[in-house]
Each structure stands twice: as C-alpha cells, then as structure tokens.
Amino acid sequence: MSQEKLLEMTRSLVEHGKADTMELVDEVMAVSASDYTDEDRFEQEKERIFKRLPLMVAPSCELPEPGCYKAMDIAGIPVLVTRQKDGSAQAFLNSCTHRGNPVAQGSGKATRFTCGYHGWTFKNDGDLLAVASPKDFGKVDKAAFCLQKFPTLERAGLIWATLDPQSTLDMEAYLCGYDEMLDHFGFKDWHLFQQRTLPGPNWKTAYDGYLDFYHLPVLHKDTFGSDFFNRANYFFWGPHQRLASPSKFAQKTGSDEELDLTEMEEKDWPIDALMQGVWTIFPHISIASFYGGGGRGAMISQLFPGKTVSESFTTQFYVMEYEPTDDAVRQGAHDQFAFLETVVAEEDYKTGKRQHESLQSGLIDKVWFGRNEGGGQAFHQWVNKLVEADEEELNRIFAPQLQAAE
CATH class of the missing domain: 2.102.10.10 (Rieske [2Fe-2S] iron-sulphur domain)
Known part of the structure; x- marks a missing residue:
C-alpha cells in the first residue's frame, strides 16, 4: 500500500509539472505574531507539545550496535x-x-x-x-x-520517545502510518557520516522554513540560484507532511543527470525519485535527500526549542546509504554537508533571527501564509490544536488517524 501511495504522489507531481500548476489551499491564513514571541505561549508549547508528543530522538544509525548511547537535553x-x-x-x-x-x-x-x-x-x-x-x-x-x-519506539530506521513516563498516547497511532512511507528510505541500514548542532531562532520561525519552497530562489539565490523552483505540493499523514516540487523530472541516482519520468515506465522509476522532496515529522524533524560525490545521502534536521522564546537548536545528521569507501565520495559528502551548513546557518537561520527580532518589536500584528503555503498553514493549525487538547482529546485525535492510514 505504501509503495502505491508513493506512485500516486509521483503521478500527481508529474501531472502538475506537465501542466505547470500546483495545488493551492482555499484561503490566505493569518497567524498572530505573538504566537512566535509570547513567553507564556512558548512555555505552553514546550509543555504540551515537546513533553507530551513522541519525538524523534535519534536516527537508528547513530546507535549502530548494542552498548551505544547518547545523552541529550530536550526542553529542559x-x-x-x-x-x-x-x-x-x-x-x-x-x-x-x-x-x-x-x-x-x-x-x-x-x-x-x-x-x-x-x-x-x-x-x-x-x-x-x-x-x-x-x-x-x-x-x-x-x-x-x-x-x-520513557515510552520508546523504533521504526523506519528512526527512534522516537515520549518524554512522559505515564503517557497513554499510542505512538504508532501518532505516526498515522507515516513510518511506512519513511521506511522506503531504508535508513535502518544507512551510515551516519557526520553531524553538527546549530543555534537558531524561535523554533516555529525555524520550522516554517522547512515547510516552504516559496523562499528558495529569493533567500537562496546565491546558493541554489534565482531560477530554482519555488512551488510545492503537500501530502499529509495527520500532522506529518511531505512537500515536493511538481515536476516531471527527477535526479538520477548518484549523478547530476535528470530523468524525465514521463519517458519511463512506472516500474522503472527509481526509489529516490519517488522519495524526493522534504519529509517532515511533527513537530521538529525535516528529512531531505541529497547527493555528494556520487553517494546517495539525506540530511535529517532535528529541531528543539531553546531556553528562551528567541532560541532553538538544530542537530543535523548527514546519513548515507553506504559508508564512503573512497576519497572522492567521502570528499563529495563532506562538501555537500558543508554547503548545507551555509544554506541553513548563514541564510535560513540568520534570516529567521532577524525576522524574530522584528516581530518582537510588537508593531506587527500578524504574519501571513498564502494559498501556496499550505504546509505552513497546516503546521500552525496542528500546533494550536495540540496545545489546546487535554489528555483524553489527545488520544482521541490520533486514534482515527491510524484507521484512516490503514
């Protein structure tokens, strides 16, 4: 079923690419600027989201064998x-x-x-x-x-934990079948190449960027280029979502060559073409595929709120399908990871910090998400919904999601 869902999504992306169209939501949506800057709201989000919901605490390859461990701090x-x-x-x-x-x-x-x-x-x-x-x-x-x-679950080469020992939330139900989709990456057998942690702005300011292709040719004109795509179609599994550019093209595995999917039979579409785009796990994970020196890789970004409303920190894991065995692939992966640091730290997060400082002036009442920014709209709607939900409602919200995914 998950394989057919991948094909279904890819067909949709190809058709929109051929027609030069994208999926749009019904209306432009406003979000109160104070949702980003209010300290009480920030504390509420930490308590009711990061301390109640399953969080992806590590890729499986970070703990590759018995005895491996890591210590970390999450929302205190x-x-x-x-x-x-x-x-x-x-x-x-x-x-x-x-x-x-x-x-x-x-x-x-x-x-x-x-x-x-x-x-x-x-x-x-x-x-x-x-x-x-x-x-x-x-x-x-x-x-x-x-x-x-803590309740712990390992699926699709990723490890989740709920930071409430008494939690009654069904972790599998919370994933809404999304783990079956993520399993197509094959992360359980991948290699952790490098990791680093970056400081960032307010966690929602930072996460907005992961759900947004609209900014790519503007903010990243010096890195990606001003003619880079800025459209995304969104696919949802409860609060989790994938965004991918509507296009009939996909990058050929291990090279810069583009494949025209309309000239191929569906059975020949490579798995990385079916998995292209950005896959996000609510409330704090972004997964994007990349290539470095001919090696297939992905950057898993793990975002957590910092000590104040203005701060966050992101650990970036660069994982590879195979451990590099020669200097060329190793250097290519290193260069790719260094490039992504520039994109995120110097462009996305510096912009996010300036944006947050501007919002803290108190002179801007609302921020806006367009019809082409359906992912950001859905993210903020889920934040509000889950912050407001009591324990009984939280379990009720996710029980039917699993049934729908089935």
Whole structure:
C-alpha cells in the first residue's frame, strides 16, 4: 500500500509539472505574531507539545550496535538513549535515582553508567546494578531504583520517545502510518557520516522554513540560484507532511543527470525519485535527500526549542546509504554537508533571527501564509490544536488517524 501511495504522489507531481500548476489551499491564513514571541505561549508549547508528543530522538544509525548511547537535553529534560544488549533502543530519564544527578554525558559506548556524584551504577538497560558502600547506605530494593523509562519506539530506521513516563498516547497511532512511507528510505541500514548542532531562532520561525519552497530562489539565490523552483505540493499523514516540487523530472541516482519520468515506465522509476522532496515529522524533524560525490545521502534536521522564546537548536545528521569507501565520495559528502551548513546557518537561520527580532518589536500584528503555503498553514493549525487538547482529546485525535492510514 505504501509503495502505491508513493506512485500516486509521483503521478500527481508529474501531472502538475506537465501542466505547470500546483495545488493551492482555499484561503490566505493569518497567524498572530505573538504566537512566535509570547513567553507564556512558548512555555505552553514546550509543555504540551515537546513533553507530551513522541519525538524523534535519534536516527537508528547513530546507535549502530548494542552498548551505544547518547545523552541529550530536550526542553529542559535530561534524556539518555541507549542501544541495549538485545539490540532494542530505549530512552531513559538521565537522572540517577539516588539524588537526580545525570548518569551519562555526551555519547559513546558503555555497558554501564556510574553516577559521578556518589557512584551508583546502572546497567545499559537502566537496571540499578550497584549502590556505593551498600552496608553504610542501608537496604535498597534495586528493582525500585532503576532509571525511569520513557515510552520508546523504533521504526523506519528512526527512534522516537515520549518524554512522559505515564503517557497513554499510542505512538504508532501518532505516526498515522507515516513510518511506512519513511521506511522506503531504508535508513535502518544507512551510515551516519557526520553531524553538527546549530543555534537558531524561535523554533516555529525555524520550522516554517522547512515547510516552504516559496523562499528558495529569493533567500537562496546565491546558493541554489534565482531560477530554482519555488512551488510545492503537500501530502499529509495527520500532522506529518511531505512537500515536493511538481515536476516531471527527477535526479538520477548518484549523478547530476535528470530523468524525465514521463519517458519511463512506472516500474522503472527509481526509489529516490519517488522519495524526493522534504519529509517532515511533527513537530521538529525535516528529512531531505541529497547527493555528494556520487553517494546517495539525506540530511535529517532535528529541531528543539531553546531556553528562551528567541532560541532553538538544530542537530543535523548527514546519513548515507553506504559508508564512503573512497576519497572522492567521502570528499563529495563532506562538501555537500558543508554547503548545507551555509544554506541553513548563514541564510535560513540568520534570516529567521532577524525576522524574530522584528516581530518582537510588537508593531506587527500578524504574519501571513498564502494559498501556496499550505504546509505552513497546516503546521500552525496542528500546533494550536495540540496545545489546546487535554489528555483524553489527545488520544482521541490520533486514534482515527491510524484507521484512516490503514
């Protein structure tokens, strides 16, 4: 079914490309400028979106084998993600059950974690292994002092976690079948080539750019070129969406050559032609395919809110279908990743910071999303909907989405 959906979307993109048209939503939409700048609203978004919904915490290839781990901070919550002995991924509260000190920092490989405060030691699966000076400390039921687990799900080569141990939200239902589409990338077998973290503007200001091709030939005229496409059609799975340019052309795997899909049989359309465009996972992930030195790759951008309404940070993972085995491919991938840093850090995020500073003047009442910006419209509608939903409503929202995807 997911393969047929890919073909259906590609047929639509080809037909619109041939006709020089695009899909438009019904109306222009306004969003209150204060939605970007209000501190109370920002705190509400952290609490009701980032601390309640499943978040993509790592690509699977970041933790390629048992023992691999990474520590991270998400909206003020210390998180530890590990690859356990049985190969499964698990996210924990990175907080010692003795006094709360984090038990891990950075990333690496370890079978156990020892708290740097008093020396309590935990296994890679979160179980409490040892209490320092146990005779002096007193009797402890170790089973009651394991690291606190977060609901965790690994699908399509990506790892999700919900940062609420008591969450009743069905994580598979939340994905609305979108993970089946993402599985066509084949990320579970890909290689993590490089990663870096960039500072950015307000998280929604930053994310608007990932949902927008309209700006490409203007803001990126010096990098992509002023004749670059600026149209996108949008496809939705609940709050998750794909945007792709309506065109009959697709890049040939591993080269700069373009394929005219109308001159090929559908059975010969390559998978990367079917997966072109940008795939976003609400509320904070963008996935875009690229080529570097002949190697097929993708940049997975993982966006989180910062400490204030004006800040965010984005970790960019450059993943490749195959680990480079020669200098030419390796250099090409490095150059591609460096180019993308310029595009995002020097163009997108610098513009976003200036935009946010302007909105903070309080003299602009609304910002606008056109009929050609349906992805941005949908994103803000989902933010509002989920911020306002209580726990019961949250479960109700996503239960029918999974049924619809089936």
